[in-house]
């Protein structure tokens with residue numbers, strides 16, 4: 001699929017090693033891969049768009065055919081604007097499938113020429129999500145091996161700037 005340009009859209013709040021695993025896999029099969037960070041998400045994100053873009057840029061710089069951008073509005077409009085042909089999404093477990101299928105079929109209804117390609121991250125990341133990373137970090141658990149160092153540093157920065165409160169770990173009884 002080296003002639004195919006794909007868009008990997010998401011919230012990436014924050015990027016995890018699961019996202020990076022998928023980006024690496026995608027960069028090997030697609031000619032070009034654009035990691036597209038959703039702007040104006042209804043959810044209240046912890047990281048600003050520009051922080052998310054910077055973390056992704058720093059961690060994907062080694063992939064020469066990968067670029068990081070932001071988008072808003074309909075994904076299919078952005079795919080067309082980028083002259084891309086495919087959307088890349090990760091499926092970790094069956095529980096992801098229903099939501100992903102719904103989105104893929106809605107996107108197909110909106111534009112029949114755009115294909116959604118699903119890839120599985122490494123099994124080691126099959127339980128990993130941005131939401132759980134934030135929760136575990138806040139509650140003082142270890143997120144070692146789950147996010148790139150730069151993300152851990154950025155989380156620490158959020159604690160320093162009081163955007164999140166880190167709850168001290170309970171002492172072992």
Ligand code: PNS
Pocket residue numbers: 009010011012038073074075076102103104106107
């Ligand atoms: O990382 P996420 O939050 O699972 O990513 C969801 C995302 C960004 C892929 C999805 O919300 C999206 O495509 N939003 C853009 C708006 C849109 O096109 N909605 C219709 C999709 S069916």
